[in-house]
Each structure stands twice: as C-alpha cells, then as structure tokens.
C-alpha cells in the first residue's frame with residue numbers, strides 16, 4: 409500500500425511521531441519488529457515510566473553538537489507532554505529532581521500513545537522483520553509498502569536482550585549518513601586492581617558527588633559485586649571514557665576543615681566514629697581503614713587531617729570498564745546530528761528520510777530526559793513530514 413510516511417520502530421519516538429503526523433491527516437504506517445510496541449516504555453522507571461523531567465533543557469543532553477537539541481526541545485516541552493498525560497487522566501507524581509512518574513503502571517503511557525495514534529488512523533504492524541529498503545528519488549519501498557517519507561525510530565543498541573540492535577546505524581550508513589561512535593551510557597562501571605576491595609561493600613549506597621572531567625552529579629552511588637552503580641555513577645558513566653578516573657566526594661555536605669574542627673571540639677573522637685555518623689557503617693569502616701587514620705584525632709597533626717579530608721572529598725576510582733550495552737540504559741553517539749535538520753530531523757542529503765529518538769546522537773541524563781528527547785524529536789519530525 410502507499411502511505412505518506414513509514415515509521416520504523418514503535419517505541420517512544422516512533423509512536424509520538426506517528427500520532428502527530430496521523431492527526432495532521434498523513435497516512436502513516438508503523439513497522440515494529442517486536443510482538444508489541446513500546447517495550448522499553450513498559451519496563452522504564454521500574455515499571456512506572458519516568459516519562460519526562462520538568463526541568464529538561466539542552467544542557468541535560470550529550471551530543472557532538474550540544475546546540476542541536478535546542479530547537480526540538482523548545483518546541484515540545486515537558487509541560488506539553490504533561491498536558492497530554494493529564495488529558496488522558498493518567499495520575500502522576502514528581503519523585504525527585506524534577507522526575508515525573510506515573511502513579512500506576514507505565515502501560516498507561518503506551519495505551520495513551522496508541523489511543524492518540526488511533527485518532528490519527530495510524531496503522532501499526534508488529535512482528536515485522538524489515539528486509540530491503542529500496543529508494544528512488546521520491547519514494548521509499550519496503551516489501552509491498554511505499555511512502556514518500558521514511559522515519560528511522562528503531563532506537564539504540566542498549567539492552568540487546570530486549571531486541572535492541574544497531575539497525576538504525578546500518579540503515580543510516582546505507583543512505584550515506586555518518587554515525588558518531590556509539591558507546592554504552594547510563595551504565596554501571598566495573599572495578600579492578602586496588603579498587604576491587606570496594607566490591608566487598610556490594611549493596612551499600614550513599615549520597616555522594618561523583619565526577620569525571622567537568623561532569624559532576626550529586627545523587628546516590630551504590631557499590632555492586634562488580635563495581636559502582638547508582639544514579640550518580642550512571643550519570644557520570646555517560647561522560648566517562650576508558651582510562652579515565654571517577655572521583656567521589658563521600659561527604660558532599662561537609663565544610664572545608666571539618667576534620668580539624670572535630671579534633672578541636674572532641675579530641676578523643678576517631679575518623680571511624682565521625683564517618684559512621686555520616687555514612688553507612690560498612691562504608692565508614694572501609695574508608696577509615698583505607699585512610700590509615702585509626703587513632704584518636706587529638707593525636708593527629710592537622711596536616712594529616714587535611715590530607716584525609718581531601719582524600720574523602722575526591723576519592724579516586726579507576727574503573728576498568730563498564731557493564732556494556734547489556735546493562736546500559738541508553739547509548740551515547742548515534743546518527744550524526746550534522747546530517748540532520750534540527751527543526752525537522754530530516755536528513756540534509758536524503759529528502760524524505762528522517763531520524764528521531766535514541767538512534768540520533770543526542771543522549772539525555774538519567775531522570776526522564778531521554779523520553780523527553782524521544783517525544784520532542786518525534787514531534788519535530790511528525791509535524792514536518
């Protein structure tokens with residue numbers, strides 16, 4: 409059959425794009441390989457879908473071109489998506505740091521998108537293996553179906569066991585579009601060498617400031633049996649490159665000189681006791697042991713205290729890798745933004761070809777930012793094609 413647009417991938421971005429285009433009177437076909445649409449939406453946010461972040465703006469995204477996302481994000485805001493959610497009577501709450509979640513199941517978000525697609529008479533086909541994509545000057549052809557627009561919305565390769573692949577990149581390359589090297593992001597980091605001792609703390613978490621290079625995040629860090637995880641570590645993992653260190657401030661609330669101050673007010677106290685007041689016991693004990701400051705503070709010179717304080721404020725880990733795409737929530741990199749119009753997501757050199765969502769080299773922080781990009785880029789294309 410002939411359509412105005414064929415959208416490859418019925419995930420967050422593809423469904424949003426389909427509903428917008430369908431409601432503008434376009435004849436739209438969504439082709440989804442899985443047996444159902446929106447599988448990542450269903451498992452997101454622990455099943456409650458952190459569907460946006462009320463503070464989402466361009467600075468919350470990584471891309472080779474940090475300006476690229478501005479236009480789409482400005483034209484479809486978190487408030488716009490929230491209006492849609494509320495118009496479907498879906499109850500929601502803000503959890504922390506502007507992160508908005510469904511009160512109930514993430515299923516409500518998928519049902520909402522499908523209901524909106526139905527309003528636009530979008531045809532959704534699941535369980536479809538996409539074969540050859542043929543293209544002449546003005547038409548894209550897949551099997552017996554054809555359209556003047558083709559949208560790549562098949563996401564990134566994170567979590568292959570859910571069927572994620574590099575399909576979007578292969579297809580983009582076939583059309584001559586460049587791809588920025590994809591890397592796992594929002595992913596736990598693994599520890600080896602001397603750091604391996606910290607794996608004994610598996611299950612312990614604490615609020616820290618974690619940073620790598622200029623990126624710093626104040627959130628929880630979690631020790632795992634393989635290394636480091638928790639929101640603060642997942643956030644810095646998107647910026648981390650093999651060989652780089654990750655520094656952790658275990659006492660982000662402490663003023664400079666706190667240890668010398670503690671010595672003066674209570675010379676008989678120990679570092680271990682002070683750390684136990686601020687941190688989980690097992691972590692406090694490990695840090696105190698590794699600092700080698702076991703005796704009462706009154707017996708320690710101020711210079712030694714300053715040294716320990718500095719170490720606790722910038723504990724240096726040397727991750728030996730990450731848990732890879734198998735555990736990565738998203739992918740950094742993807743179809744180069746240099747190839748696309750930031751207004752419409754259309755390829756500059758291939759009229760009628762669009763790319764949206766995670767397939768594109770725009771990656772959000774943890775906390776609802778990735779869905780906001782999927783919605784905004786889906787709208788940008790859906791309103792243009």
Ligand code: FDA
Pocket residue numbers: 416417418419420421422439440441442445446447448449451452453454457458459460536537538561562563564566567571572573575736737738764765766767775776777778779780782
């Ligand atoms: P998405 O992956 O959603 O959709 C792509 C679709 O294309 C899929 O349905 C896939 O089956 C289909 N497809 C793939 N290859 C195909 C092919 N060859 N042919 C046809 N179809 C094909 N983000 C956030 O903001 N808040 C959150 O709470 C979470 N939580 C979360 C949890 C977990 C465990 C993961 C893995 C990820 C998240 N994310 C998240 C990230 C978020 O899920 C992600 O950024 C978006 O789903 C990206 O939307 P897309 O539509 O681009 O890809």
